[in-house]
Amino acid sequence: MAKKLQENIKIDAELCTGCGRCSEVCPVDAIEGEEGKPQSVNVAKCVMCGQCVQICSAYDSPFEQYATSRSQRLKERNMPIVKEPLFAAYYHGDFFKVKKRLADKKQFSMVQCAPAVRVSLAEEFGMPLGSLVPGKMVAALKRLGFTRVYDTNFAADLTIMEEGSELVKRITEGGSLPMFTSCCPAWVKFVENEYPELIDHLSSCKSPQQMAGSMFKTYGASVDGVDAREVYSVAIMPCTCKKFEANRPEMKSSGYQDVDAVLTTRELAYLIKEAAIDFNALPEESFDKPLGMYSGAGTIFGVTGGVMEAAIRTAYELITKEPIENVNVTSVRGEQGVRKVTLDTGALKLKTVVVSGLKNVIPILEDIQRGKADFHFMEVMTCPAGCISGGGQPKMLLPVDGRKAYENRKSSTYQHDEEQRYRKSHENPEIQDIYQKFLGEPLGHKSHKLLHTHYKPSR
Ligand code: SF4
Ligand code: SF4
Numbered sequence: 001m002a003k004k005l006q007e008n009i010k011i012d013a014e015l016c017t018g019c020g021r022c023s024e025v026c027p028v029d030a031i032e033g034e035e036g037k038p039q040s041v042n043v044a045k046c047v048m049c050g051q052c053v054q055i056c057s058a059y060d061s062p063f064e065q066y067a068t069s070r071s072q073r074l075k076e077r078n079m080p081i082v083k084e085p086l087f088a089a090y091y092h093g094d095f096f097k098v099k100k101r102l103a104d105k106k107q108f109s110m111v112q113c114a115p116a117v118r119v120s121l122a123e124e125f126g127m128p129l130g131s132l133v134p135g136k137m138v139a140a141l142k143r144l145g146f147t148r149v150y151d152t153n154f155a156a157d158l159t160i161m162e163e164g165s166e167l168v169k170r171i172t173e174g175g176s177l178p179m180f181t182s183c184c185p186a187w188v189k190f191v192e193n194e195y196p197e198l199i200d201h202l203s204s205c206k207s208p209q210q211m212a213g214s215m216f217k218t219y220g221a222s223v224d225g226v227d228a229r230e231v232y233s234v235a236i237m238p239c240t241c242k243k244f245e246a247n248r249p250e251m252k253s254s255g256y257q258d259v260d261a262v263l264t265t266r267e268l269a270y271l272i273k274e275a276a277i278d279f280n281a282l283p284e285e286s287f288d289k290p291l292g293m294y295s296g297a298g299t300i301f302g303v304t305g306g307v308m309e310a311a312i313r314t315a316y317e318l319i320t321k322e323p324i325e326n327v328n329v330t331s332v333r334g335e336q337g338v339r340k341v342t343l344d345t346g347a348l349k350l351k352t353v354v355v356s357g358l359k360n361v362i363p364i365l366e367d368i369q370r371g372k373a374d375f376h377f378m379e380v381m382t383c384p385a386g387c388i389s390g391g392g393q394p395k396m397l398l399p400v401d402g403r404k405a406y407e408n409r410k411s412s413t414y415q416h417d418e419e420q421r422y423r424k425s426h427e428n429p430e431i432q433d434i435y436q437k438f439l440g441e442p443l444g445h446k447s448h449k450l451l452h453t454h455y456k457p458s459r
Pocket of ligand 2: 009022025026027028029030031041042045046047048049050051052053
């Protein structure tokens, strides 16, 4: 893996006080340096989760003189002129790259928005923590000039179709079990870095971001009658590692880079502010079809346990051929770092594990290596509350605000799930349509080419 791709997260030595808050949250001990002295990021270990960026509270004081000017710092970070302070720990942005492409009115652009963005974006505009604003977010993206406002949630439904089928196939026909989810790129990176011998346990499914990218430049392009090379594909993500994922060399199944640029929630807020769009006054608008329609299962991908719950809703029905009794699988929701849940499908007791936080997964991985694992499926998310607490989300300086934000974003996510007409991925009519018209069947030839990948050891 090219080293440059991994140098996404940095610490500004001039601003760093060496307080050590970042090392406390780093799940892989990638922050190095003596206490009280500027810290640095060990690029080989870092999984680019951005938790250090979220927690760092040392910033450029207007009362201090620095060798580096604020404008140089902004340039280094690829950030526009913003009023907010610049913190020591930061990530490289894609603000200018996207702004330039959107300024070209001939550009045919498609944008996707991760589930966790719609429950946090409004915080950047002074609305209460966790406000649910999918319609305003769509309206803002349309005013920014995106030609099609599509959705990662659609691709989350697609992920469930593929991942649920893959799980059933591994259980019934054989394959590496337990199977691991592969939606969280920092978790995938961690397996590649630290547990390469367990790579076969990762689902071969691409993450929803990458499935959306390849669908945009194939099916989406054909719906609009444009050539894939003309499509500029942008993803709005709560996650800093998604920038890395989009640039992985294997993510070109459409024949082009499937996702051309990734903006975090905060970067989208900069774009909206810079364009002087009055976010709070925007009307509610709808995602475009076909790649913008989603089920409740697609939206809960944003919280820890969400991928598992979405998968259970579909896998239960795939296995039993009967409707699931209660679509709210509350047993997989919760605060604990590890939740073990067995689902009785009659034919099979499906044993599942949900993990949030990489440190919590280490004992489980060691059990698997010792041949002691007794379960079928494991969801892992690197960030503490899932993507809603990702490194690219609005920054909360006080821990009390962080906890409140996570709580509110989570309840808005479940509220959004309950508001949807369809709650199961396989019932999304656009998903059914796309299999009929384009993909064929889950795990079929075309799905394999566009929606699956292979991971490789980093060492
Ligand atoms: S990067 Fe920020 S959180 Fe980490 S040691 Fe420096 S000042 Fe503290
Ligand atoms: S991005 Fe995540 S893994 Fe990398 S140094 Fe920061 S906290 Fe650690």
